Amino acid sequence: MKYLLISFLSLFFIKSSFAQKSTTPCACCTPEFKQFDFWIGNWDVYDTLGNKVGENKILTAQDSCLIQENWKSKGQTGISNNYYNKLDSTWNQVWVDNSGTVLVLKGKRESNKMILKSEKAKGKKGRYYFNQITWENNANGTVTQTWDVLFEDGTLITRVFQGIYKRKLIPKKNTNKK
Numbered sequence: 428m429k430y431l432l433i434s435f436l437s438l439f440f441i442k443s444s445f446a447q448k449s450t451t452p453c454a455c456c457t458p459e460f461k462q463f464d465f466w467i468g469n470w471d472v473y474d475t476l477g478n479k480v481g482e483n484k485i486l487t488a489q490d491s492c493l494i495q496e497n498w499k500s501k502g503q504t505g506i507s508n509n510y511y512n513k514l515d516s517t518w519n520q521v522w523v524d525n526s527g528t529v530l531v532l533k534g535k536r537e538s539n540k541m542i543l544k545s546e547k548a549k550g551k552k553g554r555y556y557f558n559q560i561t562w563e564n565n566a567n568g569t570v571t572q573t574w575d576v577l578f579e580d581g582t583l584i585t586r587v588f589q590g591i592y593k594r595k596l597i598p599k600k601n602t603n604k605k
Contacts, residue, residue, distance in 0.1 A: 455492035460511045462536040463494055463518060465564040470592040472500075472572075480590060498524070518543060520560075530558055539564045547579060555579040558587075569593050 470483045481500030488495050496507040505524030512519055520543050522530040532543035545558040556578055563571040570592040576584045 453490060455490060455511070459513065459516070460491065462511070463509060463541050463562075466496075466541070466562055466570055466592075467494060469595040469597075470570070471595055472590040472592050475589055475591070482595075483592065496522075530560075532558065532560060556584055 467485045467487060470485070471479055472481045472483055474480050481498060481503075483499075484497040486495050486497070487493065492510060494509040496505070496509065498505040498507075503524060503526065505522060505528075507520050507522040507530075509518065509520045511517075517533050517535060518541060520530070520532040522528070522532070530545060532545055534541070534543035536542075541562040543560050547555045547557050550556050556576055558574065559577055560572065560574045563573075565571060572588065572590045572592065573586065574588040575586050578584055
């Protein structure tokens, strides 16, 4: 009887702890977790000359704890997972594309920009470099993404990509029946 009572009480506490979890507020709905929300949406992406270079669909997942990027352009696709790490107060990105490129980035929001950097890596000529990607939340509703490769001292080696994100227009459904 004693074991039956202990089992019943254990089950009761386990069940009530699950019930409490479902009624708690959103774990990732604090302002820190919302800092990159300006990037969420369906986008057409253009180069600085106005040529369309790709499309990007940015979604939230895991109860707004993750922002997932889904990139496609001519022959290239890629996915990134982006998340705020409250243990060190940083934003993090892991990017993988269909050419085998992998980027692991870490950084913070500064004013209207999200700036993420890779760890330093040693180049072919022995100099250290890092990747830096910046997303700028522009006043006109667009987002500018710039991917630079920089020497350890911050000197630009090359600009890999600069794209202007413009929200896709969603066609209105025709409700007029003839």
